[in-house]
Amino acid sequence: MTQEPPVRRARHLMDPDAPRKAPDPEAVARLQRVQTWVMSVLVVTTIVHLSAGLVISAQYVDEEALSAGIGLSVLAGAFGVIAVASGRAIHKLSLVSSWLLLGVLPGLFSLYLVLR
DSSP, X not given: OOOOOOOOOOTTSOOTTSOOOOOOHHHHHHHHHHHHHHHHHHHHHHHHHXXXXXXXXXXXXXXXXXXXXXXXXXXXXXXXXXXXXXXXXXXXXXXXXXXXXXXXXXXXXXXXXXXX
């Protein structure tokens, strides 16, 4: 009587005879930290680009429509603050912080350019 060799499954398929090991909790924690940082960088970068677009658009408003340039500058500052607050929220930090002043910089820069 000949014995057949055991069926060897492809590595990408589940093998009921060889279950996967439970993930290391330390490795899972490291992965979650990296995912949090990647998420916050993507969100903050995206919103800061929106704020920068508002700063640029405020420079191309007609000189007679000064209020429109000021409005766009205020919006740029508001979106800057939202960018900083969203980054802090993703990291589960307090939203009220002196770091929010950093978000006001695009608006102040834009106001300087519009009013000069």
